[in-house]
Amino acid sequence: MSRIILEARDLHYRYPRGGEVVRGISFHVRRGEKVAIVGPNGAGKSTLLMMFNGMIRPDSGTMLYDNCPIAYDAHSLRRLRKSVGFVLQNPDQQLVAPTVYQDVGFGPANLGLSEEDVKSAVQRALGAVGLEGFEHRTTHQLSGGEKKKVAIAGVLAMEPEVLVFDEPTASLDPRGSEEVMDLLDELNDHGTTIVISTHDIELAYPWAHRAVLLVGGRILQEDVPEVAFGDRDLVRRAHLSTPILLDLYHELAERGFPVPARRPLSVLDMLQVIDHAFEQNTCRAHPGTITVHDISVAGEEGLASWLAAHPGARIGAMGTRAKQRAAAEGIHLHYTHGVVDKCILRALLGEETAIMTTGGMVKRVVERVEEYSRQGGTTIPVVIADRP
């Protein structure tokens, strides 16, 4: 199990002339984890998050980063804020400079980097969020989704170990939300620890490794999402509603249908539950093959010839670079979010699918397909293109 990177010990906080908003919170975040802090409005989520990078000092209790108590002198806070990046709910509150370059370069410049290093940090960060070529654009002219991505890039440019997001998808359209959540997955895949706060339980449920249910400044439940959101009474007490997939699972179980012990996290898992309940086979035909194209090693010809040989096949892209490559080559993408599960669903219908991705995410695709094959009892062939 990986090391603890952030830890809260019995935190208390009260706003001046206000009630206590954080009432004895203790929990931890491990390196490489994706944690969702879920609760209704006014639960104390944002206040708690602000303690992670020292923006708010608790009245009592201790906040630890990398097993060391946070010190609140200027030098220590600078070091902490370099390591714990914070993305605010409203990007307009976060963007401080007139142009995208100036805003993204703000953090690196203040860390004392040279002009050349600032420039390369800005390019790397803009590349990571898929906004290359936006350097000269003014921040006030960007769309809501673009502003959010610039805000994320501004934090990424400082190369933090932990990224904290306050309501990452607030005021974004569904496509923008999917893109941001996909980006968070990609960053986590590269080793960044991610903590989000949200009241969108449907968003947190399939995404998080661990969920913390927060109500009235106290932790109500803390566990893997299936368990944290599994107790309907607890979720109701938190003024939230159970994820729809869990609701369906419970309804089937309460009606006496045989359901697997593992609760569904996705539509694919739900399909398995339904098939289990009705004792049918998920796979209606000979399963189709999922071909993974690692665009960081595969040449253009390999992908082009595959596409030519499989007209009408569904294609998904995981990660910013893969999406940019698809856009550059004019490849129409059917899936840009939840790609592996959606391709498995098509494969179960006997269709051929392709996933464009890069580096470490190839392994993730193969592992997910193999995991499904083991659990679902149907072996879905997964092939890595252009590799022996």
Next chain:
Amino acid sequence: MFEELLEEIAQENALRGTNTYLKLTVGLGALLLSLLSAGFVAPLFIAFTMTVALLYLARIDARTLGEAFAAPVSFAILSVAAIVLVSGGSGAVWIWQPFSWLSLSVTPTSVDYGIYVLCRTLGGMASLLFIALTTPMTDLFVVMRQCRVPPVLIELVMVVYRTIFTLLDQLVRCYHAQVMRLGYSTRRESIRSFATLCGAVFIASWNTGEDQIRAREMRCYDGRLVVLGETRPVEARPALAAAGFLLAALALTVLSGGVTLLGGAP
């Protein structure tokens, strides 16, 4: 209310990619020549060339350009009318003396002087609009830094620039909310709504200031803002065109100094 801003037009203009120093040289050079010219021909040439450049090179919408010109030109025409009537001269073609101490007349000299002032105003206006509509403020930050303007001043300008748009956004949203609830339906209601609008924007500006401080602290603010240090390279064709235009304007300024339309004294 809240028409398109000059800055937003400048961000999108077709000469955005042209070297900033070249555009500033053309704009400021033309402005200087308009002011130095002793005749009406050179400023008129500058006004015409600048307008054509804005319409066909910078691809500024003709209506937008017309609107930008309208207010200063209206003011200039009124001023010129007054100048023509009161400046006097010999050989009056029309004269009127409503009071013993006031005599209004139109003479070839006064008309020529009026034309001269009007053309200089048009030349100067067109030059300023050329700079305003082709060189966004964000490009001027780079010039300011390269010209060694103190960093604290550049930072102040950048903060003001960012804040203007944030506040303008608040202002527009608040104004629309008021209009939707009939906030400006009567004169009395308009005064009250306007006062509320001012109050709301004041509070918003206060909050924006606090947000900006917090956002900076979160990103390790140490008194440094970066400015993208590159200006686009000077390309041969635009440079030659700029040099040709300025030389032609200079030649006209020198050669046409003292030339008048009606032969009146300049």
